[in-house]
Amino acid sequence: MRDIFTIDPTDAKDFDDAISLDEVDGMLRLGVHIADVSSYVAWDSHIDICARDRATSVYLVDRVLPMLPEKLSNDVCSLRPGEDRLTMTCDMYLDASANVRRYEIYPSVICSKRRFDYDEVQEILDGKRDDPYATKLARFDALAKRLLSLRLARGAIDFETVEAKPVLDERGMVMRVDLRHKTDATSMIEEAMILANETVARHAHANDVPFVYRVHEPPSAAALEALLPPLRELGYNVAELATGNPAAFQDVLDEAHGTREEPLVNYLVLRSMERAAYNTEPIGHFGLASTFYCHFTSPIRRYPDLVVHRMLKAQLTRRPERFDQEVAALPWIAEHSSNMERVAEKAARESQELKIVEYMERSVGQAFPAVVSGVTSYGVYVRLENTAEGFLPVRALGREYFAFDPVLHRLTGEDTGTVYRLGQRLPVILAAADPRAGRLDFRPAREGGR
Numbered sequence: 001m002r003d004i005f006t007i008d009p010t011d012a013k014d015f016d017d018a019i020s021l022d023e024v025d026g027m028l029r030l031g032v033h034i035a036d037v038s039s040y041v042a043w044d045s046h047i048d049i050c051a052r053d054r055a056t057s058v059y060l061v062d063r064v065l066p067m068l069p070e071k072l073s074n075d076v077c078s079l080r081p082g083e084d085r086l087t088m089t090c091d092m093y094l095d096a097s098a099n100v101r102r103y104e105i106y107p108s109v110i111c112s113k114r115r116f117d118y119d120e121v122q123e124i125l126d127g128k129r130d131d132p133y134a135t136k137l138a139r140f141d142a143l144a145k146r147l148l149s150l151r152l153a154r155g156a157i158d159f160e161t162v163e164a165k166p167v168l169d170e171r172g173m174v175m176r177v178d179l180r181h182k183t184d185a186t187s188m189i190e191e192a193m194i195l196a197n198e199t200v201a202r203h204a205h206a207n208d209v210p211f212v213y214r215v216h217e218p219p220s221a222a223a224l225e226a227l228l229p230p231l232r233e234l235g236y237n238v239a240e241l242a243t244g245n246p247a248a249f250q251d252v253l254d255e256a257h258g259t260r261e262e263p264l265v266n267y268l269v270l271r272s273m274e275r276a277a278y279n280t281e282p283i284g285h286f287g288l289a290s291t292f293y294c295h296f297t298s299p300i301r302r303y304p305d306l307v308v309h310r311m312l313k314a315q316l317t318r319r320p321e322r323f324d325q326e327v328a329a330l331p332w333i334a335e336h337s338s339n340m341e342r343v344a345e346k347a348a349r350e351s352q353e354l355k356i357v358e359y360m361e362r363s364v365g366q367a368f369p370a371v372v373s374g375v376t377s378y379g380v381y382v383r384l385e386n387t388a389e390g391f392l393p394v395r396a397l398g399r400e401y402f403a404f405d406p407v408l409h410r411l412t413g414e415d416t417g418t419v420y421r422l423g424q425r426l427p428v429i430l431a432a433a434d435p436r437a438g439r440l441d442f443r444p445a446r447e448g449g450r
Contacts, residue, residue: 005114007189015079016300018112019192021140027093032196033110035077036086037299038309043326055340057301060351061166073300081112090196098146103199121185144191155246155289164387166355174359177386193297201292209315210327212304212334214293216276216285227272230422233408261423278304278334304337353438356388361433367445372424377404380420390440
């Protein structure tokens with residue numbers, strides 16, 4: 001009997017992925033078990049048409065706009081512990097070097113034995129909590145670190161992003177802003193899902209399965225040209241980066257790790273990237289350094305994942321009656337899903353920014369440490385430790401004239417020589433907060449700059 005369990009955020013409502021890890025024939029068998037939404041949502045049914053139109057769930061600060069009816073997403077399809085659930089399983093058999101030697105993809109029925117959250121798992125890994133699964137989780141953690149090492153060696157880029165999570169009270173008011181960092185616990189699930197997505201995509205391509213791939217093109221020449229000056233101004237060697245070599249991006253991120261400008265460097269590099277999208281052709285994933293990649297692991301909240309499951313079933317078992325109709329729709333589904341993903345991300349970002357500005361409104365007049373995150377001819381943008389961003393107009397910097405250098409991204413005072421540049425630490429005072437406009441205005445906490 002396999003030990004299958006889920007690991008999700010503390011506030012998760014639906015559980016669409018579970019994992020298992022055991023030893024078979026001298027190899028580690030990493031099982032990724034994904035909720036089988038396709039068994040409940042038939043092509044061109046009313047629920048399917050609505051889900052196809054939405055294409056993705058939307059995660060706002062105070063609510064979720066689900067792609068599927070909540071009865072499916074939070075109940076029937078959710079991999080709750082102690083309850084039998086239909087799933088699609090990808091079993092990957094790994095050697096001592098964590099290379100996939102063989103795999104199996106098949107419809108399955110699982111019963112999750114345990115629901116973990118990320119914080120709980122991290123405490124177990126840190127030895128702060130005893131648990132019967134401690135040994136298995138430690139082995140999973142070691143495997144995940146090895147998988148990450150292999151990805152980085154082939155040129156993948158690993159961002160150390162910080163996610164702000166506004167926490168609301170029962171009235172919908174922000175009590176605090178939590179910062180979520182990448183941890184060993186989150187990396188374990190991330191690495192398992194990446195490997196499953198790659199394995200499934202490689203299988204689809206090898207077997208000529210009509211498919212929707214997840215693709216990510218290299219940065220454009222214009223994006224690279226815009227990225228190099230600020231990084232050079234921050235003191236980084238960008239000679240290799242100018243060639244577009246993906247390993248060079250990771251070298252810059254590694255060099256920035258642990259420094260005061262690390263969040264800014266991650267932001268600048270991330271901003272230079274092209275947007276990932278869906279495509280019926282496997283043109284590769286630059287950020288992950290994957291030749292074949294797809295989204296297989298979240299059919300409860302992403303329509304392309306549901307399509308991937310249907311295509312796999314058609315290849316593994318039998319083609320449904322209207323299979324050709326669905327195949328003909330794949331190009332449109334890929335384009336539409338890409339567009340709707342951007343809409344959902346914009347809504348989520350604006351929702352978060354609004355709540356953070358609401359939260360900051362009570363702190364007008366208070367001083368904060370900040371880092372200059374952007375420089376323009378009309379002022380500078382700053383980022384606080386809680387990820388809140390705002391603006392200092394050039395008139396707030398002093399009465400002198402400030403010359404703007406668009407190449408080095410800095411402002412220089414003509415009389416005093418005071419300089420404001422990217423990555424500079426700058427104590428600021430919150431001058432105004434406008435939640436309706438999602439705007440924060442600051443002024444320097446003291447005269448001068450650097």
